[in-house]
Amino acid sequence: MSTALQRMSRCKFDKSLPSAMGENMSLTRSNASIKDVAKSADVSVGTVSRYFNEPERVKDETRLRIQAAIEALGYLPNNLARNFRLGKTGTILVLVWTIGDPFYGDVLSGISRVAVEKGYRISIREFAPGSLSNTDLNDIVTSRQADGIVVLGGAAPFRRSDDHSVEAHPAIVVCGETADTELLPYPRVQVNGHQACNEITQYLIGLGHERIGFMRGEQGSAMVQDRETGYRSAMEHAGLPVEDDWMASGNLTAEGARRATRQLINAQSRPTAIVCANDEMAFGAMAELRILGFSVPEDISVVGFDNTRYAALMNPPLTTIAQPTADIGERSMYRLLRAMKNRASESGVEYVPHQLILRESARAPTKKHRAPSV
Template sequence: MTNIKKVSELAGVSTATVSRTLKSPDLVTAQTREKVMEAVKRAGYRPNWLASSVKSGKSNSIVVLVPNLVNPFFMRIIEGIEQAAQENGYSVLLGDTQGRAERENEYASMVLTNRADGLIQLDHSFPFSAADAELAAAVPMVSVCERIEGEKKFPVIELDNYAAGRALTHHLISYGHQRFGIIAGQIASQIHHDRLAGIRSVMQEEGLEFDEKMLVGGSYQIETGIQGVQDLLKLPARPTAIICFNDDIAIGALHEIKRQGLRVPQDISLTGFDNIRVSPYMDPPLTTVDQPANDMGRRAVEVLLQLIKRQPLKRSREILPFHLLERGSSGPVPR
């Protein structure tokens, strides 16, 4: 097996620097880290993390709770988590919870029993059981995208969903739209409240009435988009634009709009959220909000490792930037 000396020779640094890079990468420069990691790949070096974990009492693994592994947006976040974890010598244990509390409790308990060093939560629920709640207060845990309900002590990496909701609404109003349908995701989540508040605020500023009947949905699935369009088109005055709270919903909505003999955007403009990989290749390409999902995942690991090492955080809430991507699914209000 290739040893650490070979890695140091390839990287042109000392064995101590190689060791420091692998164990505490935040203590070396980005240039040194890049050289060492490239040398590790070239040399085929496999650090003995098991031996170091026995000495330190750490498992060198983290648990990531995912409400739905099929969701392509979550996979982009996990990609960033995996990259950052591997660079820092950590393994990632994925828990596909399907939004079920008992599954969350089971996976979360791995941190309490030292089978994992920390936890990343991608849903809005508190993942520990009531019996473990007191112990969980000291657990290194970070939430991504969602804020954990009723919990302010755990760091969160998120998007400015309020501003993104405003941006989408301004975009559609600029095309003359005044009747908006909204197909939402999980109504109990903070994301829902923030995006909806952003939409409402712009409509109020523009003197437009928000029709509660135009708010439908309740999950982040393609089928939600199909049902949502069916519900919206039954209304006496159909919307001229539909805002979907993720791209999966928008894909279902696009399918149903076409099935009913209508055109996008000539009859109904449509927007999504997330910028999943297929959104530019839809017919028409989907106007959506791009979230820096990979960066979210990487940053979540960096913050979690600070908690694991008991290092102080500069802030408990980090808001990452978004980009509104205008494509062919949105256009002028029909005359």
């Protein structure tokens, strides 16, 4: 578990929504003033003010100089008095599906950086799918628990109803790909899962693989469907078939992947490569293949998705798709701040670039494959 998650997991998640950043954040700010920041960044005070209130109007180069000055001086804007006058809480609620997932640790660090920079505190609540109602969401705002909400995770913590439009809710932004169609109407920041899985499948095809299996999660998941269609489109474009027994569900877990691996190995025409919809399943697949007497990548190539922190430590190191997790968190916070300021719901998906990370778990197929020892 990352340091950020270890710190956050020690927070008490109850209805009072305590701040993970500390209730007295403003008391720890340095003696630096906004004038000091402006002088250090070689910009006007007005530009620094615009950086905090209208970041979209500040050039990237200028924004980076101001950000560096803020960090060097330890400056934090004191927005408590202003928030009180405007009826705001100065708190952002982050709803996390699985707080122990290392993927979310890096995303949370990006969210926290922007939130603190803009004078907001972060409160974190772990949720089960469907655990919050529309009324709960509105109560969060009317009872002044939070000014806006960032949802992390594959499932929706709430269900939308016909008599509750998106505009009736507090400002909500979805961070990362979602498995739940309930979250699709909300603004999202994510990688293009279809495009990424298409690219990694094309990479395997380029190595010479023609029999490529796909390990997915639960059917009906929006996230998994995007990744699966990316795999299928790459196979179709190359004129390659997708056999029914080349598709297996690993439930996005290492344990589920072990069962799915046995299914793929027993296919009538065994795949020479497996595309896993996440790294966790790739880890499970590699472990099960080793137990069954297969060598990765000499006998079967395995690739993943997410580039979690253990991917490079696997034996062999895992070829996978990297997501800019901290950047996803930062951009999600900026979208939320815009929605809160404009008092109107943003819409649509903002895609961030992914990266194909080539390691040692994939290679060209050998001409002769050993029979499975199952």
